[in-house]
Amino acid sequence: MSDNTSGLVLAGVGGQGVVMASMIVADALVRAGHDVKQSEVHGMAQRGGSVFSHIRWGPQVDSPLVPVGTASVLASFEWAEAIRWVPYVRVGGVVIADVRTIVPPGACADRRSWTTRYPEIDPSLLLDRRLKARLIDAAATATALGNVRAANSVILGSVAAFVDVEQSHWEASIERLVPRGTVDVNLAAFRAGLEVAEAPTPAPAPEHRGFSGPHQIDIRQEWCKGCDICSRVCPEYCLEVGSDASLNVSNPDACTGCRLCELLCPDFAISISAPRQTAHVGAFNEPGEIEDESD
Amino acid sequence: MKTSSIPDTSTTTVSEPVVATGNEPAVTESVVLLSGNEAIARGAVEAGVLVAVGYPGTPSTEILESIADRNDIDVRWSPNEKVALDVALGASLGGVRALATMKHVGLNVAADTFMTAAYTGVGAGLVIVSADDPGMHSSQNEQDNRAYARMAGVPMLEPSNSAEAKQCTVLAFEISEEFDTPVLIRTTTRVSHNRGIVELGTRAEHPVKGFAPDPAKYVMVPGYARGRRPVLLDRLRRLADRSEVSPLTVESGVGSEFGVVTSGIAYHYVREVLPEARILKLGMTYPLPIERIRAFSESVGRLFVVEELDPIMENDIKAAGIAAEGKSFFPQIGELSPDVVRRGFVAAGVLIDQPGTHPDPAPPTVARPPLMCPGCPHTPPFLALKRLGAVVTGDIGCYTLAALSPLAAMDTCLAMGSSIGMAVGMAASGGAGKPVVATIGDSTFMHGGIQGLADAVYSQANITVIILDNGTTAMTGGQEHPGTGVTLQGATTTAVDLVGLCTALGVTHIKVVDPYDLAATYNAIEAATAHVGPAVVITNRPCVEAPMKVRDRPYAVISDACTACQACMAAGCPSIIWSDETYEGRRKVIIDSATCTGCTLCAQLCPPLAIVPVPLIASPVEVAGV
Numbered sequence: 010m011s012d013n014t015s016g017l018v019l020a021g022v023g024g025q026g027v028v029m030a031s032m033i034v035a036d037a038l039v040r041a042g043h044d045v046k047q048s049e050v051h052g053m054a055q056r057g058g059s060v061f062s063h064i065r066w067g068p069q070v071d072s073p074l075v076p077v078g079t080a081s082v083l084a085s086f087e088w089a090e091a092i093r094w095v096p097y098v099r100v101g102g103v104v105i106a107d108v109r110t111i112v113p114p115g116a117c118a119d120r121r122s123w124t125t126r127y128p129e130i131d132p133s134l135l136l137d138r139r140l141k142a143r144l145i146d147a148a149a150t151a152t153a154l155g156n157v158r159a160a161n162s163v164i165l166g167s168v169a170a171f172v173d174v175e176q177s178h179w180e181a182s183i184e185r186l187v188p189r190g191t192v193d194v195n196l197a198a199f200r201a202g203l204e205v206a207e208a209p210t211p212a213p214a215p216e217h218r219g220f221s222g223p224h225q226i227d228i229r230q231e232w233c234k235g236c237d238i239c240s241r242v243c244p245e246y247c248l249e250v251g252s253d254a255s256l257n258v259s260n261p262d263a264c265t266g267c268r269l270c271e272l273l274c275p276d277f278a279i280s281i282s283a284p285r286q287t288a289h290v291g292a293f294n295e296p297g298e299i300e301d302e303s304d
Numbered sequence: 305m306k307t308s309s310i311p312d313t314s315t316t317t318v319s320e321p322v323v324a325t326g327n328e329p330a331v332t333e334s335v336v337l338l339s340g341n342e343a344i345a346r347g348a349v350e351a352g353v354l355v356a357v358g359y360p361g362t363p364s365t366e367i368l369e370s371i372a373d374r375n376d377i378d379v380r381w382s383p384n385e386k387v388a389l390d391v392a393l394g395a396s397l398g399g400v401r402a403l404a405t406m407k408h409v410g411l412n413v414a415a416d417t418f419m420t421a422a423y424t425g426v427g428a429g430l431v432i433v434s435a436d437d438p439g440m441h442s443s444q445n446e447q448d449n450r451a452y453a454r455m456a457g458v459p460m461l462e463p464s465n466s467a468e469a470k471q472c473t474v475l476a477f478e479i480s481e482e483f484d485t486p487v488l489i490r491t492t493t494r495v496s497h498n499r500g501i502v503e504l505g506t507r508a509e510h511p512v513k514g515f516a517p518d519p520a521k522y523v524m525v526p527g528y529a530r531g532r533r534p535v536l537l538d539r540l541r542r543l544a545d546r547s548e549v550s551p552l553t554v555e556s557g558v559g560s561e562f563g564v565v566t567s568g569i570a571y572h573y574v575r576e577v578l579p580e581a582r583i584l585k586l587g588m589t590y591p592l593p594i595e596r597i598r599a600f601s602e603s604v605g606r607l608f609v610v611e612e613l614d615p616i617m618e619n620d621i622k623a624a625g626i627a628a629e630g631k632s633f634f635p636q637i638g639e640l641s642p643d644v645v646r647r648g649f650v651a652a653g654v655l656i657d658q659p660g661t662h663p664d665p666a667p668p669t670v671a672r673p674p675l676m677c678p679g680c681p682h683t684p685p686f687l688a689l690k691r692l693g694a695v696v697t698g699d700i701g702c703y704t705l706a707a708l709s710p711l712a713a714m715d716t717c718l719a720m721g722s723s724i725g726m727a728v729g730m731a732a733s734g735g736a737g738k739p740v741v742a743t744i745g746d747s748t749f750m751h752g753g754i755q756g757l758a759d760a761v762y763s764q765a766n767i768t769v770i771i772l773d774n775g776t777t778a779m780t781g782g783q784e785h786p787g788t789g790v791t792l793q794g795a796t797t798t799a800v801d802l803v804g805l806c807t808a809l810g811v812t813h814i815k816v817v818d819p820y821d822l823a824a825t826y827n828a829i830e831a832a833t834a835h836v837g838p839a840v841v842i843t844n845r846p847c848v849e850a851p852m853k854v855r856d857r858p859y860a861v862i863s864d865a866c867t868a869c870q871a872c873m874a875a876g877c878p879s880i881i882w883s884d885e886t887y888e889g890r891r892k893v894i895i896d897s898a899t900c901t902g903c904t905l906c907a908q909l910c911p912p913l914a915i916v917p918v919p920l921i922a923s924p925v926e927v928a929g930v
């Protein structure tokens with residue numbers, strides 16, 4: 010591999026402005042006289058998915074992709090994305106991780122344990138990997154400067170602290186590429202980012218005890234007229250009205266005990282009871298049982 | 305710029321930047337950073353193109369978008385790729401240089417015209433861009449469109465970076481006119497969406513040549529087409545000679561142990577992994593410069609062919625009697641990368657694996673699949689379909705995300721427009737056991753859905769077609785189409801009227817519904833499925849992201865009233881997540897007011913009425929407003 014080529018990875022969530030930020034980085038590197046290649050993936054990933062951009066520079070760049078384990082800097086606009094992309098950073102490299110969290114709804118799907126799959130903000134997840142980590146809160150810095158929307162420039166400033174490019178090049182690129190009328194606040198945010206203070210590590214979220222198993226759904230068939238209200242409201246799709254208008258529990262293990270069906274049944278035909286504490290203990294307390302929807 | 309370990313290599317001084325005027329990220333007046341797509345567009349500009357036409361599709365979309373603001377080029381979206389190629393061919397016969405752009409699967413749609421355009425040849429230069437998507441970042445398949453060049457007998461150029469993308473485009477127009485043939489430019493995601501340095505040239509002016517009628521050339525009835533077939537084959541022989549001396553072929557490296565034939569982005573991966581190796585980089589990859597390759601192969605011990613996807617060059621090279629190795633070391637599936645190429649050369653025994661280059665895997669983190677946006681008007685009809693229990697033949701667009709959990713309300717998705725025909729067939733099979741419903745976006749309906757609906761009428765199929773009319777082509781970034789009333793260059797035009805169109809096709813049950821009214825949406829779909837014969841439901845809320853961001857007063861959860869039933873979470877809205885507060889051990893929910901669009905869907909789903917608009921007084925809009 011060409012040893013005089015450097016790599017940088019920017020990561021975030023669709024809509025966070027990763028692509029624009031990486032255009033600024035690439036533009037500044039060109040101004041500094043480097044050959045530059047910048048590669049990103051558009052399309053499906055923009056719909057709230059994970060978005061990343063690779064930037065490589067040097068005297069002559071071949072592959073636009075940063076090989077795993079070689080990036081000198083990873084800047085992530087969101088906490089979980091820093092975790093996802095950290096293998097790209099070389100030993101001794103730098104991770105700039107914004108402590109902003111964007112929790113995808115899929116992280117809130119395990120309604121047995123009620124634990125989210127979102128990784129805790131724990132610097133050791135990064136530091137254990139023999140690299141430098143800097144946790145920042147760009148939105149707080151930008152808000153203090155008067156416009157939260159300049160947060161990405163704070164992150165760019167933090168990146169600039171570790172990339173050998175004249176400040177004037179960075180500022181020329183920002184001036185040209187940010188929306189007119191926001192140049193001053195973005196420049197101020199960029200300069201603040203150069204010196205930005207480490208964000209305090211937030212307190213860990215409270216533990217959730219959850220409950221120990223599915224609830225019991227009892228149906229009084231003789232009172233049920235098969236009106237279908239319960240099956241339509243059940244968030245877990247536990248109930249089904251058969252073609253003979255009889256109500257069946259089609260998915261008993263999924264009941265979380267919300268009691269919507271019990272409360273809305275006009276005929277008082279359903280009762281929900283809490284799980285017996287001995288049943289399924291442990292089995293449903295395991296976090297992270299649900300399957301990945303992606304990759 | 306301070307504490308860096310990166311060596312200072314900044315030696316070049318760059319002159320004062322010019323003020324940006326268009327979309328090109330100008331760094332100096334003539335040296336700019338462009339994506340492969342922008343570079344193709346720039347090449348077309350410099351080649352004097354007057355008509356540029358296409359249908360959106362990742363990774364091709366930005367080619368036309370990046371020149372849409374030029375008033376010296378007619379830049380347009382067509383309803384689909386076949387129409388786009390027809391328009392471009394017509395313009396070419398009219399005597400102006402024309403460009404047609406599409407994603408790889410778009411060429412399937414345009415293939416009928418493409419095959420016979422190889423017979424007719426062109427008037428002025430005609431260049432077709434196919435942007436392929438190895439690895440399927442945003443596509444339903446990863447077909448290798450280099451096969452189309454061979455099938456049609458159309459010459460093909462493959463750039464490997466932005467600078468070459470511009471160069472190839474200019475050259476393609478020259479080849480097109482010199483040889484009287486359409487020319488295919490094939491890019492891939494990594495070329496189209498990779499920015500690199502490009503030096504700009506000036507725009508050439510080509511006056512309109514005018515149409516020269518020539519029925520034997522342009523009227524492809526059998527008698528005339530038979531006359532064009534030998535012309536095509538003779539032209540290919542001359543193109544093969546030209547390929548031998550193509551300026552796009554570059555030989556580099558030293559050594560005679562082995563050599564590599566490669567093209568496109570794979571070239572850069574090979575150079576990354578083997579910077580010194582003997583490489584024959586091809587830019588004109590159909591017809592291949594076989595004699596050049598033969599001479600190269602004779603100067604090396606082993607010949608490797610490194611190409612993404614199918615062994616297309618490898619097979620041609622072997623068929624010419626040249627020994628070569630390729631797919632036995634480099635995968636046929638997915639994208640290549642420097643890592644993949646390295647592994648191939650290690651397996652081939654020409655590279656030694658360096659231990660310690662494999663870092664630890666990432667700590668566990670959350671999956672982040674693409675999602676329907678907060679306030680997406682596609683969500684309610686799929687909630688209704690899930691409750692109804694229909695067999696849903698889907699189509700391609702943002703709404704395809706309804707196939708994922710928690711909606712999980714789509715059973716099929718194949719190719720644009722397939723939903724309706726597949727629903728007709730599903731109903732004909734009698735095997736669905738439930739109502740059969742086709743769901744199709746407005747842009748997709750214009751692209752390939754109309755004929756399907758004609759068939760539903762013709763066969764009086766018992767199906768419901770839901771046209772999800774969000775007034776844009778959202779999935780690819782919000783492009784106009786014939787139903788929106790606006791052109792790519794921003795002019796107002798006549799919009800195709802969906803209700804009028806469906807009526808004219810002979811659909812008798814048509815219901816337009818506001819998808820933000822969940823009950824009305826459910827009732828409309830239920831009534832449509834009860835109708836005997838084809839029925840149409842049209843949802844009519846605009847996309848919340850394009851052409852305008854739709855933002856109403858956000859909603860919030862009254863925590864004390866939330867019973868943690870999770871009914872709202874069934875919609876899969878990204879603005880709703882778990883709270884740290886609980887009710888009977890279950891998590892309550894909160895709404896992120898920064899991303900909530902105020903669509904009211906969750907409030908309609910909430911049994912204890914715990915979701916309400918954020919109070920006026922707290923709304924930042926109200927506070928800041930006058």
Ligand SMILES: Cc1ncc(C[n+]2csc(CCOP(=O)(O)OP(=O)(O)O)c2C)c(N)n1
Nearest residue numbers: 361410700701702745746747748777778779
């Ligand atoms: C033949 C073909 N051309 C283009 C595409 C790219 N593409 C995917 S979805 C889509 C359009 C979606 O628009 P619409 O149907 O209006 O749905 P929306 O995304 O707005 O919900 C396009 C152009 C494709 N997949 N296949």
